[in-house]
Amino acid sequence: MIPQRIAAKFLVEPDPAAAVALEPVIGLFHRFIQEQSLPGLLLDVADYAHVPDGPGVVLIGHDVDYGIDLVGGEAGLLVVRKRFAGQAFGEVLQDTLGRALRAAQVIGDETDLGLRFASDALTLHFFDRLVTPNSDEAFEAVRGEVEPVAERLYGAAGYELSRVHSDDRRKALSVSVRGSGEVAPPSALIERLSA
Amino acid sequence: MSAMSWKETLEGRIDPGWAEEIDHFEGQLELRRQGKIEEKVFAETRLRRGVYGQRYDNGKRHDGIAERPLAFEEKPTKGPDTLWDAPGMQRIKIPFGGVSPEQLEALAELAEDYSDNILHVTTRQDFQLHFVHIEDTPDLMRRLAAVDITTREACGNSVRNVTACPRAGVCRGEAFDVSPYAHALMRFLLGHPDVQDFGRKFKPAFSGCEHEACGLVQMHDGGYVARMRDGKRGFKVVVGGGLGPVPHQAQVLSEFTPEEELLPQMQAVCRVFARLGEKRNRGRARIKFLVAKLGIEEFRRLVEEERATLPHDDRWTAFLDDMPHTSGEAVLEPGPLADAGNSPAFEAWHRSNVYAQRQEGYAMATVHLPLGDMTSDQARSLADIARRFAGENLRTTVDQNMVIRFVPEAELPALYEALCAVGLGAPGAGTIADVVTCPGTDTCKLGIAASRGLGSEMIRRLQAKAGTLPEAVESLSIKASGCFNSCGQHHISDIGFYGNSRKIDGRTVPHFQVILGGQRQENGGSYGLAVGSVPSKAVPLAIEALTDAFTEGREPDESFQAWSARLGKRSMRELIKPLMSVGPYAEEPEFYSDWSDVREFTIGDLGVGECAGEVVSLFGIEVVKAEAQAFDAQIALDDGDATEAESLAYAAMLSAARALVRTEFIDVTEQPDDIVSEFRSRFFENERFFDKYAKGKFGAYLLERYANSDDGVDDAVAARRIEEAQLFIEAAHACEARMVAQAAEVPA
Numbered sequence: 023m024i025p026q027r028i029a030a031k032f033l034v035e036p037d038p039a040a041a042v043a044l045e046p047v048i049g050l051f052h053r054f055i056q057e058q059s060l061p062g063l064l065l066d067v068a069d070y071a072h073v074p075d076g077p078g079v080v081l082i083g084h085d086v087d088y089g090i091d092l093v094g095g096e097a098g099l100l101v102v103r104k105r106f107a108g109q110a111f112g113e114v115l116q117d118t119l120g121r122a123l124r125a126a127q128v129i130g131d132e133t134d135l136g137l138r139f140a141s142d143a144l145t146l147h148f149f150d151r152l153v154t155p156n157s158d159e160a161f162e163a164v165r166g167e168v169e170p171v172a173e174r175l176y177g178a179a180g181y182e183l184s185r186v187h188s189d190d191r192r193k194a195l196s197v198s199v200r201g202s203g204e205v206a207p208p209s210a211l212i213e214r215l216s217a
Numbered sequence: 218m219s220a221m222s223w224k225e226t227l228e229g230r231i232d233p234g235w236a237e238e239i240d241h242f243e244g245q246l247e248l249r250r251q252g253k254i255e256e257k258v259f260a261e262t263r264l265r266r267g268v269y270g271q272r273y274d275n276g277k278r279h280d281g282i283a284e285r286p287l288a289f290e291e292k293p294t295k296g297p298d299t300l301w302d303a304p305g306m307q308r309i310k311i312p313f314g315g316v317s318p319e320q321l322e323a324l325a326e327l328a329e330d331y332s333d334n335i336l337h338v339t340t341r342q343d344f345q346l347h348f349v350h351i352e353d354t355p356d357l358m359r360r361l362a363a364v365d366i367t368t369r370e371a372c373g374n375s376v377r378n379v380t381a382c383p384r385a386g387v388c389r390g391e392a393f394d395v396s397p398y399a400h401a402l403m404r405f406l407l408g409h410p411d412v413q414d415f416g417r418k419f420k421p422a423f424s425g426c427e428h429e430a431c432g433l434v435q436m437h438d439g440g441y442v443a444r445m446r447d448g449k450r451g452f453k454v455v456v457g458g459g460l461g462p463v464p465h466q467a468q469v470l471s472e473f474t475p476e477e478e479l480l481p482q483m484q485a486v487c488r489v490f491a492r493l494g495e496k497r498n499r500g501r502a503r504i505k506f507l508v509a510k511l512g513i514e515e516f517r518r519l520v521e522e523e524r525a526t527l528p529h530d531d532r533w534t535a536f537l538d539d540m541p542h543t544s545g546e547a548v549l550e551p552g553p554l555a556d557a558g559n560s561p562a563f564e565a566w567h568r569s570n571v572y573a574q575r576q577e578g579y580a581m582a583t584v585h586l587p588l589g590d591m592t593s594d595q596a597r598s599l600a601d602i603a604r605r606f607a608g609e610n611l612r613t614t615v616d617q618n619m620v621i622r623f624v625p626e627a628e629l630p631a632l633y634e635a636l637c638a639v640g641l642g643a644p645g646a647g648t649i650a651d652v653v654t655c656p657g658t659d660t661c662k663l664g665i666a667a668s669r670g671l672g673s674e675m676i677r678r679l680q681a682k683a684g685t686l687p688e689a690v691e692s693l694s695i696k697a698s699g700c701f702n703s704c705g706q707h708h709i710s711d712i713g714f715y716g717n718s719r720k721i722d723g724r725t726v727p728h729f730q731v732i733l734g735g736q737r738q739e740n741g742g743s744y745g746l747a748v749g750s751v752p753s754k755a756v757p758l759a760i761e762a763l764t765d766a767f768t769e770g771r772e773p774d775e776s777f778q779a780w781s782a783r784l785g786k787r788s789m790r791e792l793i794k795p796l797m798s799v800g801p802y803a804e805e806p807e808f809y810s811d812w813s814d815v816r817e818f819t820i821g822d823l824g825v826g827e828c829a830g831e832v833v834s835l836f837g838i839e840v841v842k843a844e845a846q847a848f849d850a851q852i853a854l855d856d857g858d859a860t861e862a863e864s865l866a867y868a869a870m871l872s873a874a875r876a877l878v879r880t881e882f883i884d885v886t887e888q889p890d891d892i893v894s895e896f897r898s899r900f901f902e903n904e905r906f907f908d909k910y911a912k913g914k915f916g917a918y919l920l921e922r923y924a925n926s927d928d929g930v931d932d933a934v935a936a937r938r939i940e941e942a943q944l945f946i947e948a949a950h951a952c953e954a955r956m957v958a959q960a961a962e963v964p965a
Contacts, residue, residue: 023220026330026353049815056280063288065273065304068348068659069813070335072587072673074640075594077334082348084289084302087333093592105302105350149329152223192322192597194329 024111025150029102030122031091032139038096044071044079046135047090051081054088059128061121062086088125090137099126099139102149111167119144119171120215127208141208142176142201145186147194156195161185168197174214176201223356231362238369238408239362242266243355244845250301252293254844258837260296260827267308267371268354270296270827271347271660274303281816295351298825304348306660307332307357308371313381313399313423314342314612315543316619318600321611323364325593325600331357336596338589340653340706341420342380342613343371347660369407372827374415376487379403381423382431383612383620386544387574387581391425392443393450395432396543398479399423401536402441405480406487410883414491414835416502418828420459421483427453430737433615435467436460436709438504439486442740444473451475456486456516457508460703464744465505468513470520480533485524488883489516528884544622545609551578552627563633565684566644571629574622581622582632583646588654588672589617591641598639606632615706616653618646649686649693649764650679653706657699657716658811662824664699666716666727666753670812671697678757690764693777694737697729702828708744709735711777712763717750718820722801727753727811727818733763733789734781743778748789752808755796762792836953839876840946843869847942850935859935866938870919873942873949877906880953893923906952915941915948 034042051067054060063084070077078097080089084105091100101122106114126139146168148154154164165183172181180203186196206214224240231239242262249259275298276287292301309324316324321336324344328336331353332346339345349357358368370376379399386394402421406412412419421439424432434440440455451473458467474482486504493511495502508516559567570583584599591599603611603621610622624632636642645651652675655661657668675695679686697714698705707713713732718725728750735745751759771780781789799808811818850865871889874896878885885895897920900906906916918941928934 048813052281052815056282065287066278067814068333069670069673070333070590071813072676073335073590073592076590076592080333082304082333084287084304093334093594151326151330152221152226190597192325193594 023153024106024109024114025148025154027102027104027147027149028114028118029100029147029149030118031098031100031145031147032122032126032141033096033098033143035138035140038098038140040097042078042090042092042097042137044069044090047079047137050129050132050135051079051088054081054128060086060088060125062088086121088121099129101125112170115146115167115171116174116215118146119175120212123208123212123215127212130208139208140205141211142205144199146197146199148196149194151194154195156187156191156193160195161188161197164195164197168199171215172199174217175199175211177203223359227359227363231359232365235362235367235369236359239355239358240849241842241845242358244848245841246351246355248844248848249295250293253848254841256294256296258841260299261373261838262841263295263351263354264373264827265370265375266354266358267310267368268349268351269306269308269372270299270662270824271304271306272658272662272664272822272824274299274305274662275824276300276303277822279816279819279821284821296827299827301351305351307346307349307354307368308339309344309346309361309366309368310371310378310403311342311344311366311613312379312403313385313396313543314383314614315396315400316611316613317364317545317609318603318611320364320366321596321600321603323360323366325596327357327360328593328596334593335590336593337656338586338591338613338617338619340615340617340655340704341378342383342615343378344613345656347656367407370412372418374417375419376406376409376412377418377420379421379423380432380437380615382425382429383614384429384431384572384581385423385425387572387576387579387622388425388429388431389573389575390429391575392445393425394543395423395425395441395443397536397540398441398452398476400541400543402480402483404536404541405532406483409484409487410879411484411487411491413838415487416494416496417499417504419487419490419504424740428739430741433706433709433737433741434458435739436464436706436741436744437467439483440467440740441479446473449475452479454479454482457505457513458741459503459505460706460708460744461503462701462703464703464708465509466743467505468508470513470517477534477537481524481527481530482520484527484530485520488523488527489519493519545607547576547579547610547623547625548604548608549606549625549628551576552625553578554626554629559630562644563630566633566642567629569644569648570646573626576623578626579623580626580629581620582624582629582636583614584619584621584636584641585643585646585651586618586641587643587676588652588669595639595641598635599641602632602635602639605635616647616651618651643680645680645683647694648679648683648691649695650676650683651694652676652679653694653696653710655698655704657697657705658814658822661699661704661826663702663826663828664716665718665820665823666699666729667811667814668697668699668705668714668716670814671714671729671753671756674812675757675760686764687768689771689777690768693764695760701730702826707732707735709737709741710745711735712760713745714756716753718818719750719752719799721799724802724809725818725820726799726808729753729756731759731789731793734778736778746786748786749793749797751793751796752799753811754808755799759793759796762796763789766792834880834953834957836876836880839879840873840949840953843872843876843942843946843949846872847939847946850939850942854932854935854939859932860930862935863930863938866935866942867922869942870922870945873946874900874919877949877952880956889923893920900952905956906948908948908951911948915944918942918945 455467658664
């Protein structure tokens with residue numbers, strides 16, 4: 023069984039706590055819809071810039087959302103994959119990360135925007151309180167799915183995996199993956215993922 | 218990882234009646250997917266569960282260059298011109314705004330699992346979740362039901378959320394706490410047979426007093442103002458208010474309705490509305506038009522006449538012996554606020570966001586939510602804060618904020634600090650910076666201009682000026698609607714706006730009509746008047762022009778309403794006239810797009826709204842239950858439970874028969890004896906139910922099953938009963954169709 027939604031967040035670098043100008047992101051996301059710049063059925067742009075530590079600006083899609091997200095007080099690219107059609111957990115996880123890396127690359131290439139994302143660390147969120155509750159058991163099960171993908175990205179001994187929000191079981195199950203080797207750009211990670 | 222479903226996981230934790238309804242809705246989803254329910258019937262069915270459409274759900278969107286199709290997979294629609302996979306909005310009723318910490322936590326989970334991580338508070342004290350897929354809605358409803366929240370009749374042609382002032386129970390000026398009565402009315406009318414045949418929605422509101430701005434009963438379809446008379450509790454009851462494109466003030470139905478008459482009187486009002494309200498012309502189907510057409514005297518007479526015919530219902534007064542608990546207990550002892558040592562930021566917050574309750578030593582603190590939005594994390598934090606300081610005492614407000622009640626005044630600094638730590642400590646609640654808007658073009662199919670984008674811009678500008686504006690300006694209200702339908706309640710604010718457009722230089726430019734001088738006090742006592750349209754991008758300057766002129770020109774203690782009335786519409790227009798024109802696109806391109814949207818503006822994305830629901834006959838609504846039971850019978854037989862299958866098939870026939878009987882005799886009970894008796898005398902013995910070829914065969918299925926209930930059941934019997942039920946239901950449809958055709962032939 024796979025959760026309702028799987029999300030991956032790459033933080034803005036060098037300082038995710040620094041303010042990010044969100045207004046230009048609105049125009050960027052509208053252009054992405056016009057030009058179909060990112061994978062997925064892209065529907066609209068939602069502006070939540072007025073919400074402190076909120077979702078920021080979100081490119082809403084049918085099967086995926088792309089957002090410059092401020093939740094947790096840390097700006098980053100949040101990609102939420104949803105509406106899976108009979109796929110396996112590992113397959114969906116890989117697809118989510120692939121789309122997130124692709125988005126990081128495409129947005130990072132927008133030099134006027136000046137947004138780049140640290141690709142040596144990411145947080146995965148599993149939004150489904152039934153299939154993947156924030157429990158020790160669910161974490162172990164999810165770990166088994168995340169590790170193979172983390173290995174492809176960062177090498178077998180090149181990452182640390184840890185649980186986030188274990189102190190608050192109300193929050194979604196979340197996992198931090200931190201690469202420990204040389205930092206590879208999104209394009210390289212995309213290649214490793216699909217190799 | 219769990220292999221159980223939410224239905225299995227929550228078994229035993231949901232009210233059985235609610236669980237059955239949700240199962241029924243899930244069955245209807247499946248029937249619609251199979252094309253076995255007509256799309257209009259399904260649309261009204263889902264609307265009555267709060268499952269709404271959103272902008273672009275017709276599968277088209279203008280991307281700033283051209284209108285493009287959205288490549289959703291081809292599936293049966295979820296309503297006329299409404300694609301199955303297109304994201305929708307789930308409206309969640311919060312009667313009188315009362316929400317517990319546990320409920321907030323559940324809402325937070327749902328926002329993450331099914332939506333965009335945002336909980337939105339509406340102008341009717343509801344919550345809304347956006348970008349929800351219809352297939353997720355049954356489980357969403359189950360998870361809400363497990364924390365005692367229903368979405369039933371959140372939308373559609375029925376009784377919507379019952380609102381009440383957020384100060385109910387703590388207000389210094391209230392006659393008494395109206396919350397238990399609001400709760401009782403909600404419970405009584407929820408799913409009531411007498412509210413299933415309206416031509417349009419009905420919105421009720423309660424107020425604890427006559428004069429304040431909290432209850433706004435004058436703008437509601439039904440309003441209840443608490444009154445005491447000779448030591449007895451009762452209500453002034455008003456009917457026929459409403460905003461929309463043409464606002465009406467409610468009229469007095471009764472100066473004093475004793476508390477024990479509240480529910481039956483409302484039931485009588487509903488029956489009159491169902492019977493006499495307009496149903497074909499949707500634009501004139503609200504009760505305000507019926508009251509205006511009949512006159513309040515005649516309307517009152519009809520209600521009294523109807524009241525006299527109502528079969529007695531114990532529920533009318535049962536709640537008075539055991540009043541619903543609508544407020545939790547305070548968790549901390551009261552105590553005064555320390556006079557010294559508080560920061561300037563706290564003092565500013567305290568001035569605008571804190572209300573001293575009538576319970577000495579306690580205060581109500583408003584949590585200002587920008588445009589009514591908060592994240593899931595903020596909702597969980599708010600739940601923790603409430604538990605620490607106030608227990609269960611949380612309410613939503615029609616200004617799209619939340620309030621925490623029963624906070625000891627001594628604890629206010631600590632509360633403020635806790636709110637600030639999670640981004641919920643913004644001052645300015647109830648001030649000019651507390652801008653209220655409807656969703657507008659962000660998500661609404663009817664939105665013309667970006668009310669939320671405008672609201673966000675105004676909040677940003679006005680918060681930057683906080684503390685520097687004259688007090689008379691600081692206390693003004695701004696409300697914006699995306700169109701003339703007034704969901705942002707622009708008619709009752711000092712400065713209101715509703716979205717429209719103008720053709721300039723061969724292109725369409727977003728504008729807002731300026732509405733001035735509305736009155737929130739006196740329960741929404743009067744409505745503002747339109748003075749002219751300004752381009753959307755010029756609205757902030759228009760507000761500045763108006764507030765500057767007000768500051769300079771007002772007489773001492775003169776309200777904005779009085780000032781604008783004194784100067785007159787012409788003078789008001791002159792103030793904004795310099796801002797009403799727009800240069801050609803080549804010179805002023807910024808005016809040709811709207812706030813928070815870089816696309817060149819178009820009205821091409823306007824869709825068909827679902828606020829009016831679908832007019833489906835009472836039979837049409839009720840026979841869906843029969844069809845769902847027949848479907849469930851098939852499932853039971855497939856699962857090997859012949860007894861259950863046969864029982865459900867019989868129930869389906871009874872439901873279809875009752876649906877037919879209720880077209881003539883609305884008070885038929887749900888008892889098989891009564892249903893069969895009425896069906897036999899009204900439809901079978903006079904052969905109205907007879908099919909041209911099969912004669913009484915299909916009707917006899919019900920009568921024979923009713924007479925022979927002791928026969929044994931096996932798979933064969935169950936399968937036969939299911940067939941009979943399906944034929945009976947088809948015959949009921951055919952009978953109703955003949956009745957409608959005959960009624961159309963009869964001259965008026």
